Amino acid sequence: MSGFSAGWLDLREAADHRARNKKLAHALARHFDGWRPVTVVDLGCGTGSNLRATAPLLGPEQHWTLVDVDAALLGAAVERLTAWADGADRQTEKLTLFKGAKRITVEFRAADLARDLDAALGANANLMTASALFDLVSAAFISRFAAALAARKSAFYTVLTYDGDQRWTPEHEADTALLEAFSAHQKRDKGFGPAAGPDAADALSEAFSAAGYSVEEGDSAWRLDTEDAALIADLATGFADAAGATGLVDVATLASWRGITRTAAVVGHTDTLALPPKG
């Protein structure tokens, strides 16, 4: 159990896919144009959302390894990916998906990135990718991670790293106080040491640039409105719960903040594409 439920990941998937930065997605597709096969490792895969959004950008033959510490989410990923594909063939160790003209083999690896990064990454892959993961990790982990990818000469593409910006409609006078408390909560240890939280995208950019990669970033904010009412309600509850857990906001202020139904929200994210030096 990682604390992330399949239900929460289902709820956010459409907003995640919509928010992804198009320019970076095209740059990724251009980089891998003509590669056959492409090998990919998805870190902290949850139920496989990142594969469903990224596979359409890559070539007709893909080999994916989906890594997560949570075995229940890996099980849910098998189900969700099978339902997403036009056809699927399940063997003991491997799932083969047919989607349009693409043939995608998928292996599943239960591993803890924080405890054994090399085992989680495996020997090599053309692309290491992740979605909504890197704000959970520490700055020290990001340095180790960039070095591990540079040793493998893998490209790196990560999407939806939370950047610290949250705006709610309607506004409330305690929005800033809650955001400060929420940011403090974001920096708590999520299993990797003190989390980089909103500083993660900058730390990734610095670490991969120092390793000689060419790094590009793009905005991938959630811009949620009435169509996303269920997600907004869930987010507002989680936001107030996390802010409250820090003890930095008093009970009456929290109750007043919770008393409003939000109709729109912006949550800032950054996508990062880091391509290894040629040769």
Ligand SMILES: C[S@@+](CC[C@H](N)C(=O)[O-])C[C@H]1O[C@@H](n2cnc3c(N)ncnc32)[C@H](O)[C@@H]1O
């Ligand atoms: C916010 S969820 C994102 C899931 C998925 N990538 C998505 O975009 O829907 C973070 C994921 O990271 C996984 N995770 C957290 N800590 C981990 C660790 N130490 N090792 C491997 N996976 C981890 C969680 O189990 C969860 O699936």
